[in-house]
Amino acid sequence: MMNFAAIPEPALRLVLCIVALAVFIGLNGLLLVYMERKIAGHIQRRPGPFEVGPHGVLTPVADALKLVGKQLVAPEGADKWLFWTAPILSFMPIFVLFLPIEFGPNLFGVETNLGLLLILAFAGFNVLALCLAGWGSNNKWGLLGAARAVSQSVAYEIPLLLTVLAVAFMTGTLDLGEITAMQGAWPWQWNVVTQPLAFVIFFTCAVAETNRAPFDVPEAESELTAGFHTEYSGMGFGLFFLAEYAEMIVVCSVATILFLGGWKGPFISGPWWFLVKMYALLTIMMWFRWTYPRVRFDQVLNICWKWFIPLALANLLLTAVLVKVF
Amino acid sequence: MREDLIFSYERENRAVVDDHVSGQGCSVYMDRTRLADAAAMMLEAGYALDDITLLDVSEGIQGQYRFTHWDKQDRVTIRTIAPHDEACFPSIAGVYPGADWHERENMDFYPVNYEDHPNPTPLLLPDDMAEEHPLEKREKDRVSYFDIVPGQKFIECDSDHMLCSCALNLHSAKKDEFPLRCIPELRFKQPDMPANMRLEVEDGDFYSKHFETTYSDDRLVLNMGPQHPSTHGVLRVVLELDGEYVIRAEPVLGYIHRMHEKMGEVKTFHQYLPNMGRVDYLHALAWNHAYCLAVEKLADIEVPRRAELIRVITNELNRLSSHLLWWGAYLLDLGAFTPIMYAFEDRERIMDLLQVITGSRLTYCYFVFGGVTCDVPGDFAERTRSIVHTLRDRLPMFTALVTENLILRKRVEDIGVIDPSMCRRYGATGPVLRGAGVAYDVRMNSPYSVYDELDFEIPVYDGHDAMSRYMVRMDEMAESIKIIEQALDLLDGADDGHIIKKAPNAGFTPPSGEAYAAVEGARGKIGVYVASDGGKKPYRVKLRAPGFSNLSLFAECAQGTLLADAVSILGSLDLVIPEIDR
């Protein structure tokens, strides 16, 4: 295992990290697309992609090539600047989100004691991107999708933050490395045992925050055709798509670190445990998508404001009291 | 003079009962000036409007307004005639809002006008065809009304029928109060209409004609369709939104209009059969059945019992496949992707089964006049039993996966409230009506075929909402399975394998007359009216599509709902656009 902490120069380290992350995001994006389609297929009792490569493993590569090769079309009357800024703005902050995540012992991009805050702050960029995409494409469906995306993302950031705060109260730090360090290898030593409600709320909000079914109202296919990315073609759509999957990886990684002990695991701790836990969470997210109908837009907000925020607040209060008492 | 005869009928408000002859129940002839009052009376008496048919005969254009009562086994047809040079009827859209679309459709097809029609724009035909009327007959092709309906076939009744007596009272009391304001020269132009109305608009589409007048800055006008994932085909709904709330919703039809009714007039009786598989491709056999029943009634053809049983079995299998597809597609509208695949698994088995006997998988053309085209194979009963058993075993899975799902329940409970009064005014039938708590099913109220020998229930739910309509369809699947099993039991010994007694040959000409047959399709009451002048081809074919009436209430039902709910309501109506556009 290469010790990343041993590389002295911060600039070099950052460049290396970003290259490594680009590869990581790209590969994981391809893998997740394949996984999603296979899971969808098997749940629906069909094989899923099967034609390109053995059992269709190369299908995502073919898809990516197709997306890259497609003509980029901007609709007439669209605000070209905003229209093309949006997908880039949606994708670029993803790199920052990955930097503080500790994938393994000393395997992280930037060591910062405010890692959690960095992730939460930069995750907010996505809202802006969706908003610009919907507004810039001069499409009514896009506009409705953007309006939905903004109100949903803004609403769900609150309970997300509150649950994260509960964990931070317990551990007394916002450094992801330290949070991992404070948890043990075995499941009963993880934060999920002490904070089960926070975990459930965090995970549900994460599903909503990444616009995944059953909370995929900004792109609700049967209502808004495709929502904010209705007008995007080729890699414009591809970047949104990749950003969605990358964000899924981020939220699942954060959930893994906060609640499931990060890279620590029984027997031999290491990055593999991190990947196993992260992919388990991703699988559950996909499982949700292929099982449930879509929640109506106002219900999505109601769930957040009337259930998650009060529950998260109560949980936070309880945590604070217990931390103070013990 | 025969030509005077029909007007004398009208003057006397004569009522004729001919249920057995043409299946239209009681026909009341009345003067067109009193139509609106008669309609108001019918609504008060609890009648629902089925359809408005026009018949172009040499005396003029006859309007036939068919009404049904849900509790009484009673059908009433109001007949009124307008001379060709003054083809104008009063509109009854003010009383029965469902008549709006029927009248607009008639204005497309015939050179008639409806006075005081709220919105006289083309419905099914494109705007630039407003001067052409496909169903208008040429002078030499017209026959007298009495060539179609020979007078002696009628059993005339006294005027003690409710409507007849009402009409008589009206006649004596208000004779001069309702002069028809129609001026012959202005046949194609409504005098009081604003400038953006029919024929005066040179350019502009539906939006500019309807929505500009009410447009304001805080409204968003949105075209849902003709290509939209949840309009199930090429339906276009123009929505006026305030935020996500629907202020107005106006369906725009005609994108897949194929003029099936005209095709009926240019093809022979036999040649029209394959068309029936293509009107409603999801429950094609019900249309097969309705048309065959109408022609059999017209020509007095007897159907062997075995054929009747086969018809019932295949029809119910087809209803199952239709409901299964609806179930999947509705869930797709609500955002669940997986159920449609599970529904297709069962649907596939049913289609395999239907393919064995009908030869096709979707657009069936299986029934012929007097029976069915081929008998069922030996192992059919066994296979069918095993397939419906499998389906019955899977129904609880449907319930567990979907019906009881919290998210789904929140999407359908108390959404799209359609009450019985609304159904009556718009003429809604089928699961939409039964979901409104009204026990009306053609199979129960006017049984046809061998349905009255079978023991089954008509599921009715009293909730008026999308959930009720959902539950009705789910229960109907279980009932269809019951029907199929009983009919299979009866099939064994029936008629020694005779599936057709005397097949009409290719040049078959039924006697002149008219016939109306209604069957219960998966979407509601399917009605076929056939008029024959004794020639090789039908003189007039009218198709009453249930989806047409069911969709017409969408505008009222969707008002004030959220966009997502409008999608949910649209799905709960179970639309098949080719059937609506015909």
Added chain:
Amino acid sequence: MTIKANIKQTPKPEAGFLGTLRDTAKGLWSLVVGLGVTGKYFTDKQVTVHYPRQTVKPVSLTGYRGHIELVGKPKNPGTARCILCMKCMRICPSGCISIKANVEKPPKPPQTEEPKEGQAPLTKRPEPAPKKGKKSLAKFELDYSLCSLCSLCVTHCPVHSLRHSEHVYWAEMDKKNLKLDLLARLKRSVEEKS
């Protein structure tokens, strides 16, 4: 009458505080049950047919209506049973069948009738039957691009000379190729068999 309506109450959310709690609990449990159903099918075997590698079993093709084809005479399978009554051509709603007949001129009176396209109706012919020329099928063409597979021609054929083929996987790139010469097809199929 044994058909009766069964008016039921639509399931509604329960009223009251306890009812709401119970309902919520049931609702949340239903989400788990839903996951269970899809999870079970995830592990179950697939039901689809991988088309190019697998095809449906021939038994599922019984009764399948492919395009129509001619049926040969039992003793002479290369010639069609067709008696040139033209019923199929007349009844076809889409006019996709075209038939041409060879008329052998009768040996003695040479001008009984001109060999026209199509066939004059039998009833209009005043000549006595023996003078009539012997007809044989020259051409039986099907324009499959028009056919709606309604089976009217098959059911109305008096000598059962038509039937539906089981030609399921037929696809063409060009509309022209959808015109079929059924007589040639019949002869070819006989040759292939022998």
